Amino acid sequence: GMKVMVTENVETELDITNGARGTVVGIICHPEEQSVAHDKETVDLQQLPLCILVKMDRTCMAKLTNLEESVIPIQPACRTFRIKIKENGKENIRCVRHRQFPMTAAYTFTDYRSQGQTLTSIIVDITTPPS
Numbered sequence: 001g002m003k004v005m006v007t008e009n010v011e012t013e014l015d016i017t018n019g020a021r022g023t024v025v026g027i028i029c030h031p032e033e034q035s036v037a038h039d040k041e042t043v044d045l046q047q048l049p050l051c052i053l054v055k056m057d058r059t060c061m062a063k064l065t066n067l068e069e070s071v072i073p074i075q076p077a078c079r080t081f082r083i084k085i086k087e088n089g090k091e092n093i094r095c096v097r098h099r100q101f102p103m104t105a106a107y108t109f110t111d112y113r114s115q116g117q118t119l120t121s122i123i124v125d126i127t128t129p130p131s
Contacts, residue, residue, distance in 0.1 A: 005106035026053035
């Protein structure tokens with residue numbers, strides 16, 4: 001599975017915090033999603049999955065029923081904010097709802113993101129960055 005890093009504090013008392021790392025082990029699709037063929041290399045979903053199952057590298061969460069040890073369901077986070085737009089010369093305020101899983105791919109990350117991490121081995125690029 002894909003290596004991922006949590007990007008916000010989901011459950012701090014369970015060590016599911018900003019910077020926690022794990023591996024995707026499954027995806028629970030939306031019930032209205034058409035059946036997904038597992039022999040395809042790419043799948044186009046019409047609905048956001050209900051959750052992504054992640055085996056955390058470190059967590060103090062108890063084993064959940066029907067899941068392996070350290071596997072947790074990560075649900076999408078929902079944010080709502082207002083934007084100002086001009087329509088027909090008039091300024092209107094619209095409400096935008098954004099849903100996204102609070103994680104990102106973690107095959108590589110910056111030195112800033114690695115602070116506080118315990119890593120068994122690393123490759124560091126110390127070349128001068130382009131100007």
